[in-house]
Amino acid sequence: MRFRNDVFTYAVVVLLTALGLQAALKDAWPQFVPADQQTAITMVFTDAAALPKSEELTLQYVCADGLRADGRALGWAQFEKVPFAIKDDTLTATVNFRGETEHTLRLVSPHATNGMKKPVVHGTFKLYSLKPDFFALRPYKGDVHMHSKFSDGRKDETPSHMIATCRKLGHDFAIATDHRSYAGSQEAMSTFAKLPTDMRCFPGEEVHSPGNGVHILSLGASAGITEWFTEKRPEYDQAVTAEKARIDAKELPEALHHPAAASVVVWNKIRELGGIAVYCHPYWRPDHRQYIPAALSDYLLQKGQFDAFEVLNGGSNDLGILHYHELRAQGRNYPGIGVTDAHASANLGKAYTLIMSESLSFSDLAANIRKGNCIAVEVDPATKQQRAHGNLRLGRFATFLFTHYYPQQHDKLCAEEGDLLVKAVAGDTAASDALKPLQGRVPALFDKYWAK
Known part of the structure; x- marks a missing residue:
């Protein structure tokens, strides 16, 4: 009898499998x-x-x-x-x-x-x-370097459009950083404040200060840095002069003292205004050369007077990655971030920064960048394979997230919300209304999948 029962059970399993009821x-x-x-x-x-x-x-x-x-x-x-x-x-x-x-x-x-x-x-x-x-923290991802019609991005793409596209790509936050324009990020913040969405955006700009070729990101500052040195040029000049006096002439050629000092002055001003100061793309090479002299870049990277620097940025990734790991081997564990520096929404999604943070408030994100609770992530455009560049501990966790959390849960919900956001920021009121029932879904994932 037992044999017959076993045969019957096996036959049922085979039949259920054949019927697709496994x-x-x-x-x-x-x-x-x-x-x-x-x-x-x-x-x-x-x-x-x-x-x-x-x-x-x-x-x-x-x-x-x-x-x-x-x-x-x-x-x-x-x-x-x-x-x-x-x-x-x-x-x-x-x-x-x-x-x-x-x-x-x-x-x-x-x-x-x-x-x-x-x-x-x-x-x-x-x-x-x-x-x-x-x-005690949660993983959030975002891109904090992009350009729109407010500077040299596509003339038909607003900062809001760029950030809405980031949501489609699975990001939790983004910052528009137009050249010499704090106003671009303000446009995005004003637009998103009126929409029922969990996507976050913050103030930002890419700063180009007088007499200084070093590109600097201002993230989250309470006022525009460009407006500061434009409206208060004597204050800027005085600060640069004082900073130049602190440079050891043996460490840097005299011709490079002004941009080095100006960079520190701008980084300090960003921090004074509550922001994160970022050294941009140290290995960007337009016109067959490094965009600033290598001696200046090396000096700035050794001194590390910024809050973070771009390990990943567009086409300047490889040398930035190598130098980043060399600095870490020397004991200089600077926070590294990943950005696209996209000048069109089609170029977003190739890199981002993963931050472990208590929340999506800028103060929490900034504090955890400074602590080094962040990692630069590279995304292969063809295969969508993701690679983390940073410390092993966070990198191991990030690798798990890439495979077992983001694709199945997080990113699908973000993409659905992002599709509607792109339409809503363009003025589609129906899309704005359709966002309302989606609000809260992504944060709720942590409530479900994070142990109590």
Whole structure:
């Protein structure tokens, strides 16, 4: 009789599979859990009736560091077994997730194939455990260097359009940084303040101060830097003169003292106004040469009197990446960011900055940039493969996000919202109304997938 029952069960499973009624993992949470603590996990299946009996199922667990829960090494292709309960379509289990790393849970049942035992996998769930400092933060991504009709961007694209396009690409925040124009970012902020959206934008500009060829981003400052040195030129000149007096003549050719001093003065003014001061694209090479003398760039990078510098920017990535890692090897752990420096919306999406932050307020984002809780991310335009450039700890977590969180959950919702935002900033009131029910969905992901 037992043999007949087994044959019948096997026949049912085969039939259900043939009919496309095979059970599959529909959703699971939380995906981000505290390290070295026990956490309850929920896994929900579609077509749960097609699952074998619970006594025929095994919930397997493996930690990416290759060790068992007791610290012993796991053998090749081995998993630990985790107790679980399953009712209807929902499985629950409690697991201790050791260390800060990736973990895998999968529900399997045995299946004989040609005399070999091969498990049937009914669902696989990837999750990540974080130590307390990172677990208290959330990952946000954004592009903070772009240009619009307010400077040398496309003349039919506003700052608002650029930022709305960033939302389509899965960003949580963006800053318009038009050349010599604080007003561009103000246009975007005014437009977005009237829209029901979770996308955030902040003040910004790309600064070109008198007598200084160094390009500088002002992010989040409470006033325009261009207006400051235009309206108060004597104050600027006096500050530059005082800063030049502090330069050691042995460290830098005298002809480069003025731009070096002017850069520091501008960076200081940005910070005075509550902003983040960024050294732009140190290896940008227009007209077959570095845009400022290499001696000046090297001096500025060694001194590090900025808040962050662009590790990734358009076509100047490779040397910037190499120099960034050399500086880190020297103990100069400057915050590095990734930007597109896009002059058209079609060029957005090739790089961004990932910031671990308490919230999307600018003060929190800025504080975490200064702490180094950020990483530059490069996106291959053809394959969409993403690469993180920065410290290993955040880079490991970012790599997990690229594969197991952003595409399936976050980015899809952002794209839907972004499509409507592009229309809304162009004046489509119907699109603006359609945004209302979407507001709050992206923040709610953290509520669901981050352990309580």
